[in-house]
Amino acid sequence: MEENIVCGRNAVTELIKSGNPVNKVLIKNEKGQGRNSDILHLLKARGIPYQFVENTVLDKYTAGEKHQGVVAFAAAKEYAEPSDILEIARQRGEDPFILVLDEIEDPHNLGALLRTADAAGVHGVIIPKRRSAALTPAVGRTSAGAVEYVPVARVSNLVQTLKYLKEEGCWVSGAEAGGKDIYQAELKGPRVVVIGGEDKGLGRLIRETCDEIISLPMYGRISSLNASVAGSIIMYEVRRQRNQT
Structure with a gap:
């Protein structure tokens, strides 16, 4: 990749x-x-992220090739649409099971979550275009190839996307401290699980858009887990409950 x-x-x-x-x-x-x-x-019209940098940064990526002050990073894999993910679930005759990542910026966390998503039977993953890791070689390596099998949608507005998924019949569960214990929560049915960023968790508007907040029980002195670890545990609890039906 x-x-x-x-x-x-x-x-x-x-x-x-x-x-x-x-x-x-x-x-x-x-x-x-x-x-x-x-x-x-064009960048603004297509909603493609861009950044102004010093010339030395551009030189680093182009290995002496003339760049004329502009360098683009083409995605290693084509992104899906949220509707594509819903269609995959429909074709399989299953309730949608979707993972939404709110500003997961570490490519290793994204890769690890994709790997678990594939193993847990998630139909697709949705990430924002800004302030998020993209589908890069580091993500591909960490996912152990799962990036080739799990559709990833990249959207401009996560809040609007969550509202769309709710209109399509999905229940949105945001993961954050202080919510309902995941082992006491009902996680069957059409389900969207939202995992927040590594440092700040769920954004305010994202949290307000969720139908419920769920949490992992914490018995030690550390109050939180790595985003990819927490997300993996929650995905498998959803899978466990689905397997009971």
């Missing part, structure tokens, strides 16, 4: 226009961006 690097204004422009998935674009930080105005317009 490789993340393709595309450099040069024309090449990056054509990549964006092609509709192929792009993780992010780096643009040389300079006064005014007149010569990059067309690219910036």
Whole structure:
């Protein structure tokens, strides 16, 4: 699994226009961006993340190749749509089981969660376009190949996506301290599990959109678990309850 690097204004422009998935674009930080105005317009229109960086950062990624101040990172795998994930569940005759990740920025955590998602029978994973790890080689390695089997949707607005999933009949369970013990919660039926970022947990609007908050019981002095560990335990509790039906 490789993340393709595309450099040069024309090449990056054509990549964006092609509709192929792009993780992010780096643009040389300079006064005014007149010569990059067309690219910036396309990036904003397509909702592709971009960042202004120093020229030395661009040089690091292009190994001496001329980049003209613009470098794009094309996704190693095409992203799905939330509707695609629901369709997979329908085709299997199963209630949807979806994992939503709210700003999981560590690629190793994302990879580990994808690996467990595949093992636990999750139909797909949804991540935000900003402030989140994307499908990079590091994610592929950590997932032990699961990234090739678990559909991943990348959306601009997680709150709107959760509302859409609720309209489609899913119950949304957000994982955070202080909620209902997962071993006492009813986790059967069409289910979306939301795992928050490594440091700050669920965002306020995400939390308010959830139908319920569930928590892992903690008996020691440490008050929280790594996001990928907590998410894995919750996914398997959902699977355990499903297997009882």
